[in-house]
Each structure stands twice: as structure tokens, then as C-alpha cells.
Amino acid sequence: MWNYTKAVHDHFLHPHNVGPLKDANAVGEVGSLTCGDALKLYLKINDKNIIEDAGFETFGCASAIASSSVLTDMVKGMSVDDALKLTNKDIANALGGLPKQKMHCSVMGQEALEAAIRQWKGEPPVPHAHEEGKLVCKCFGITDAQIIRAIRENNLKTVEEITNYTKAGGACGSCLDEISEILAAEIKQKPLKELKPLPRITNIQRMQLVLKTIDEDIRPRLAADGGDIELVDVEGKRVVVALKGRCAQCRVSDVTIHDLVERLLREHVEPGIVVEEA
Amino acid sequence: MKTIYLDNNATTAIAPEVREAMLPYLGDLYGNPSSMHTFGGQISEAVENAREQLASLLGADPDEIIFTACGSESDNTAVWSALQTQPEKRRLVTTRVEHPAILNVMQHWERQGYHVTYLGVDNKGRLNLDEYAQALTPDTALVSIMFANNETGNIHPIQRMAEMAKEKGVLFHTDAVQAVGKASIDLKKMPVDMLSLSGHKLHTPKGIGAMYVRRGVRFRPLIRGGHQERGRRAGTENVPYIVGLGVAAQLAAAHFEEELFNVAKLRNALEQGIVKNIPDSIINGDVDNRLPNTTNISFKNVEGEAILLMLDRLGICASSGSACSSGSLEPSHVLRAMGVPFNYAHGSIRLSLSRYTTQEEVDFTVQHFPEVINTLRMISPFKE
Missing domain, CATH: 1.10.10.1100 (BFD-like [2Fe-2S]-binding domain)
Structure with missing residues (x-):
């Protein structure tokens, strides 16, 4: 469940300025049925460029309806120039904030406002x-x-x-x-x-790094279990090794190869390395 | 304000009998069923008793039941086991209308290189058996098809589909989380290989599930460790909840007829009462072939989350397939797979009843629904 503020609940359950204005001289429409929310904003702007009245119709969730309602309250009495300075943040703040996944509802309000004013000015849509x-x-x-x-x-x-x-x-x-x-x-x-960028290393550097990792990181761990390892070949990112000592007879040598040798080589040398047993 | 709970496909009330049966195991009877002493041994008996109770509800044998933590774990385990036991097979078959507990698992294996066939549905949410037959290839490791859909309540033809899979030698799993206790399931007759279920849809607390694995079906555990559940699911048994699930299964069997007739009768009254009084409302799904407790209704040109919040104010708990209510930006994948038009899909409401739902609650909901929809339609810019 969304954590809506009290202001969102109030504006949703008792929205202000619902419905079309009969004498509106500016109308802005954004959104669509497909998108899941849509807002039609009506403004009445007088000859002193002041927004005298506002109304709205909204299809959408609680936060879309609340954003529309609070927006109409905010713009009433405002000059057109000031209204154009409103941002979606102002709308969200007026509601005491919106859940982050719902911020697009406040953006829709700002866009409808801008669309309405542009229509009134005779400018092409937003x-x-x-x-x-x-x-x-x-x-x-x-x-x-x-x-x-x-x-x-x-x-x-x-x-x-x-x-x-x-x-x-x-x-x-x-x-x-x-x-x-x-x-x-x-x-x-x-x-x-x-x-x-992925580290690019030459073949020589790769071989040296593989040897170093085997000597310093892998062999000591195998030695602890009485095993040993020998590097057979390095061919591009394919590393061939032979397990020696106890590891050679170990039934879980597959696990050793993948979980230990391959993992450490990928970590220390290059991510794409594949280890095979000779 | 009284709560009217019409969201039983989300979770259910804990049955008083279930709670009573659980209490001793939250008190003095805290032993470990694996222990050798009598104190632990008596706990083991309680677990086995619950296993028998659940097996009996499904027409299974007790040793075919594995207790898990939830329906999702059962689903994950079924797919995992099928792939592990048949490493040469690279295909999976499922539907576009599964619960995320299967869909996201399938997508995971798809990223690991498996090929997944997602069967589509028609505008009533019905699967096409010819398309299904085509998908049953020799290298298919598993078919996983939900017994009943959680959003619409549609019941899929599991008997027939399991038989078809068996003929082709393909393993068959069904996510029966919504169906157990609400649809007729007899695993003696249905050649289903694996089945998932969840306790909290069946009046236990959340945190217990189970899976059925037919005897003879090869199995690999997802959770390894101790020898619990005969080595098929490690982890010390969740004893109180297992006992609760056993009792819940027994209750489900006892109330099965009631579920089929009384609950369906209330559901029909609710659904008809709403649709009759509200123009431009449609019922989603296959009305002749669905769970007795579920209805899914779409209201044109209004948005589902807004409906839910207005119902909430009246104490009515429901859920919606609308984008806004879920946090995703798209409406329900089930309704989209059915091709429900967008102006209806965004305004879909699911009402799901239980044996605890009363006639008064249905009447109250029917009475108040029109004012909710009318209020929102008055605000909406789309008018017919």
C-alpha cells in the first residue's frame, strides 16, 4: 500500500475544482487512457493575465487526482508568468510529497498547466x-x-x-x-x-598474471589439503591446468577447478577466463 | 468501521481451529522432531500426522508430501529439480498468465540458456490445447501450468494437460496455490508429477508451504543440509506451522462442498449485484470455469488504485490489476495476455471471498460500489 500523505488523501477524497469550466479560455490535455493516467486542465485567464479560475478532469490513481486538485488551488489568482515558473516539485511539495514511484503524477500536472497556457497564448502545443x-x-x-x-x-x-x-x-x-x-x-x-572499460591485457601479461595467481593464491590453498596444481597451457582466455597430489584423485576435483581455480583467476586476472582440466 | 475482507486470493484469515492446534507447539512442545528422545519424538508424530492430513486432501500418499516455507519455494524447487535430473533437456513450457513465482523463475532459467515457451490465452483467459500439444517436444524438461489463475480464478484443464504431457514423457508441475481447497484435486487420478501449495491461502498463518512429488519422479533438493523431509528439503521443520497446515487441510476437505456451493452463491450475488448496477462494467475471465470464490471486474474509464482507496475508506479490502496499485507502470500481465482493452484493464478489481464471507458483507459492498465508480467517473475526462 502506498504511503500517501494526509494532503494526498484529502485532495483525492474531496477534490477541489472538479469538472470543466464553462468559460475557460485555456485548456491543456496530457496523458492518455493507454498510459493509465490523463489530465484535462481548464483555466480562465482575464485581461490582466491573471488566472481567475481553474478546473480539472483526471483519469488516474489517487496521486494523479490529488496532484490535479492541488494544482488548480495553486494557480488560482496567479499571473500567467508566475504559473509558468511552477515545477512538478512545487506540486509535489504542496501535497507534502509523493511516493517516488508517483512523481510522474506531479509532472503530468506541470505539463498540463504549460499546455493550457501555450494554447491561450496561441502557441503550438507544449x-x-x-x-x-x-x-x-x-x-x-x-x-x-x-x-x-x-x-x-x-x-x-x-x-x-x-x-x-x-x-x-x-x-x-x-x-x-x-x-x-x-x-x-x-x-x-x-x-x-x-x-x-574492460581491462585489456596482452597474452604475455595474461600468462604472467595466471602464473602469479596460481603461485601466490591457488597453490597454497590446495597444499593445505595435500594437493598441488600445474599450469599446462594458456590459450587466449582458456587456461588448462593439471591437478596433482591428493587433488588428482579427488572426486570433487570439478568443484575445485570451478569454485576455486576459475573463480580466483577471474578475480585476479580477467573476468572471462575458463579453466579446463588437462 | 467494520472490515469487509474480499481479498482472500492475497491471503486468508487464520482459522481458529488452526490457531488452537498450533498453540501447544508454540509453548511446551518445542522439541526437535529429529531428536532421539521421547520429548522430540512426539513432535515427529505431530509432523507426520499433518503430512497424512495434507496428503489425504490431495489424494496423495504421505511420503509424496514435502513441507516447504512457501508456495514460491515449492515452485522454485519443482523447476530446479526437473532441470537437475534431466540435464540433457533444454526446454521449459509455461503460460503467459502464471504467477510471478513461476514467471520470474522461468525468466531466470531463460537467461541461463534454456528455451521457454510461454503459452498464450484467449480473451477469456483459456489456453489452447493444440498450441500446448505442439510445445511438448522431446527435449522439454518440464511443463509448469497453474491450476487456477490468481487474478481471474480461471481453472485450467490440468487433468487433460497432465495426461498429454505424460503421453509425451514430459514432467508436469502445477502451481495449485490458489486451487487447493477450492477446486477438485485428486492426484490418484491426475497424472501430475509435482504440485505446489501454500498454507496462508488456506487459513494458516504465512510462512508454510508444501509440494507434492509423485513417487518415482526423480528429485533433487533445492535446499541441502540436514536429512529432514527424507533428505529432500533440509532445515529444521517449522513444526507449529506444519501442524497448522495439517489442520487447515482437514478443514478444507470438510468445507469443500460449502466452498463450491455457498461461497460461489455469494460470489455470484456480489458479481451480479455490481455489474447490474454499474454500466460499462465487464467480468474478466472464463465465468463457466473458475474458482468459486473469485471475480474480476473491469470498470471502463476509471483507474483501479483510485477504486481501491475509495473502497478502503468503506472498510472493503480488494485488489486491482491496475498499473498504479502495483508500482509497475503497466496493467496486469494476465489481463494484457487476455487482450483486455486498456480503458478496461486499468480499472480492474479482483474480489475474492472465503467461507467466512457473509451475505451482509456482500450486500454492503453491492450497495456502495456504484457510488465509488460514479464519483471517479465524474472526475474522469473520458465520458461515454
Whole structure:
């Protein structure tokens, strides 16, 4: 069960400003039935550019309804310019916070507000709508511009947070790599996979490292059980060894090879190493 | 406010008889069943008695029952054992509508290089037996198909499917967590090789499960260690809960007719009362072939989590296949596999009854459901 604040419960159970405004001169619509939430925001803006009245219709969960309700309260009496400065964080804060998986509900409120004001100004629909910016998440129709905005306004640090705030990547997950790249570019860091390049070593270095690991780490452990090991061959990442002494007759020599020799070589030399018995 | 518990597929109330039977083993009778002394030995008798009680409910022999910690452990063990005992076989067959306890296990083995066939369902959630027959290849290590679906209550044709697997020499496992006590299961007649069940769906506390492994089916334990459960599941026995599960099995057998008739009657009254009074509501699943206690209803253009919270305010406990209520962003995989349209899938509610559900509770729920849906539809921008 979600841990909603009292404000979320109150706004959900007794939402303010429900329903279309008859004399609205600005309407913003975001979301869809497919996505699982949708908000239609109605504003009445007077000739002094003040939002006189607001109303909403929302399809969605409790936090979506509460976000819409609190948003209409917030914008009433506000100038258009001030309203445009509102962020999704302001909406979430007005509710005393939202569970992190529900932050996208506050983003939806901010986007509907912006859409309504742009319609009133006679501007084309939201700048970060699908026409502008590149479509990243096909399941929920989220563009890179929307993702970047969520990252900047909420100081997001992980892909998971981006999904919580925008829903991007939350369904099939095929765009998660792309989201990761956008995030990396935003926080001025290279993507993780470039940060940690796989160590590249030459054959000679590999052989030396294998020998060193066998001498220093593996042989002493086998010796404790009366066994010994001999390196037979190193061929690329394939390491061939022979077990000696007690290990040679041991019924669990397979386990020794894999759980001990291979594990230690992977740890000390290279991850891809495969060990075989001669 | 009175709680009206209509979420029995999630978990059930602990039967008073079960609790009573458990108490001595939470008190003076704390011995270890493996001990050689009489004090421990009497505990071993209680465990074996519970094993007989559970075996009798399923039409099994006591030595075919292994006690586990939960249904998930039984499921994990069944798949693991089938793969370990037949290392040459590389295929698994299951359905798209399984519980995560099987689906995520299958996906795990898929990542290990196994090939998994996920059988689809039609718009009522029914499997296609021709598609199933095709999937039974010689290198299939295991078929795992749930006896009854937890979301819709659909009962799959396990008797027939197990027979088909047997003809092809393929092992057959069924996750019967939702079905035990609510559907007719006789393992003397059904050629099922392995079966999983869970106590807390059957009026025991959470933390006890069991699996059935047909005598003669090769088995490898998932949990190794001591010789408990004849070496098939290590770990000192969870004695109080095993005793509780035995009594719960006995109660399930005693109340079986009641479950089939009285609970189904209440479920039908609840379902019809809701659907009749609320336009644009549909029942999901195969209404002619499902558990007697379950109904799954979708309401067009409203969202499930919002419905749940409004019901919660009335003291009514239900669950939803909506995306928002689960924390995932997509609606239930079961409803999507059935092709339920999105504007209905997001607004699905599961109501599941038990033998403790009363007519008054059903009446109260039927009476208050329309106001919940109407309130949310009034807020919704989608109107018909």
C-alpha cells in the first residue's frame, strides 16, 4: 500500500475544482487512457493575465487526482508568468510529497498547466511534446526533452528515478540504455560502460598474471589439503591446468577447478577466463 | 468501521481451529522432531500426522508430501529439480498468465540458456490445447501450468494437460496455490508429477508451504543440509506451522462442498449485484470455469488504485490489476495476455471471498460500489 500523505488523501477524497469550466479560455490535455493516467486542465485567464479560475478532469490513481486538485488551488489568482515558473516539485511539495514511484503524477500536472497556457497564448502545443525532441520511450510517448527537463528540475541521478518521474522506460524497458545515455550527458559523465572499460591485457601479461595467481593464491590453498596444481597451457582466455597430489584423485576435483581455480583467476586476472582440466 | 475482507486470493484469515492446534507447539512442545528422545519424538508424530492430513486432501500418499516455507519455494524447487535430473533437456513450457513465482523463475532459467515457451490465452483467459500439444517436444524438461489463475480464478484443464504431457514423457508441475481447497484435486487420478501449495491461502498463518512429488519422479533438493523431509528439503521443520497446515487441510476437505456451493452463491450475488448496477462494467475471465470464490471486474474509464482507496475508506479490502496499485507502470500481465482493452484493464478489481464471507458483507459492498465508480467517473475526462 502506498504511503500517501494526509494532503494526498484529502485532495483525492474531496477534490477541489472538479469538472470543466464553462468559460475557460485555456485548456491543456496530457496523458492518455493507454498510459493509465490523463489530465484535462481548464483555466480562465482575464485581461490582466491573471488566472481567475481553474478546473480539472483526471483519469488516474489517487496521486494523479490529488496532484490535479492541488494544482488548480495553486494557480488560482496567479499571473500567467508566475504559473509558468511552477515545477512538478512545487506540486509535489504542496501535497507534502509523493511516493517516488508517483512523481510522474506531479509532472503530468506541470505539463498540463504549460499546455493550457501555450494554447491561450496561441502557441503550438507544449515545446517538449512529441513533435519537438526525439521520442525515447515509445510505450508512454516520452521525448528526450521531457526527460532532460525532469532531470534538471528534480536533480535526478539514476535511470530508476527518471522512470519514477516520467514513466519513461517503465513498460517494455527497451529504451533504458538510451535514457542512461541522456542522463550521462546531463550529469556530464560518461555512461557507466565507458567509465569502466574492460581491462585489456596482452597474452604475455595474461600468462604472467595466471602464473602469479596460481603461485601466490591457488597453490597454497590446495597444499593445505595435500594437493598441488600445474599450469599446462594458456590459450587466449582458456587456461588448462593439471591437478596433482591428493587433488588428482579427488572426486570433487570439478568443484575445485570451478569454485576455486576459475573463480580466483577471474578475480585476479580477467573476468572471462575458463579453466579446463588437462 | 467494520472490515469487509474480499481479498482472500492475497491471503486468508487464520482459522481458529488452526490457531488452537498450533498453540501447544508454540509453548511446551518445542522439541526437535529429529531428536532421539521421547520429548522430540512426539513432535515427529505431530509432523507426520499433518503430512497424512495434507496428503489425504490431495489424494496423495504421505511420503509424496514435502513441507516447504512457501508456495514460491515449492515452485522454485519443482523447476530446479526437473532441470537437475534431466540435464540433457533444454526446454521449459509455461503460460503467459502464471504467477510471478513461476514467471520470474522461468525468466531466470531463460537467461541461463534454456528455451521457454510461454503459452498464450484467449480473451477469456483459456489456453489452447493444440498450441500446448505442439510445445511438448522431446527435449522439454518440464511443463509448469497453474491450476487456477490468481487474478481471474480461471481453472485450467490440468487433468487433460497432465495426461498429454505424460503421453509425451514430459514432467508436469502445477502451481495449485490458489486451487487447493477450492477446486477438485485428486492426484490418484491426475497424472501430475509435482504440485505446489501454500498454507496462508488456506487459513494458516504465512510462512508454510508444501509440494507434492509423485513417487518415482526423480528429485533433487533445492535446499541441502540436514536429512529432514527424507533428505529432500533440509532445515529444521517449522513444526507449529506444519501442524497448522495439517489442520487447515482437514478443514478444507470438510468445507469443500460449502466452498463450491455457498461461497460461489455469494460470489455470484456480489458479481451480479455490481455489474447490474454499474454500466460499462465487464467480468474478466472464463465465468463457466473458475474458482468459486473469485471475480474480476473491469470498470471502463476509471483507474483501479483510485477504486481501491475509495473502497478502503468503506472498510472493503480488494485488489486491482491496475498499473498504479502495483508500482509497475503497466496493467496486469494476465489481463494484457487476455487482450483486455486498456480503458478496461486499468480499472480492474479482483474480489475474492472465503467461507467466512457473509451475505451482509456482500450486500454492503453491492450497495456502495456504484457510488465509488460514479464519483471517479465524474472526475474522469473520458465520458461515454
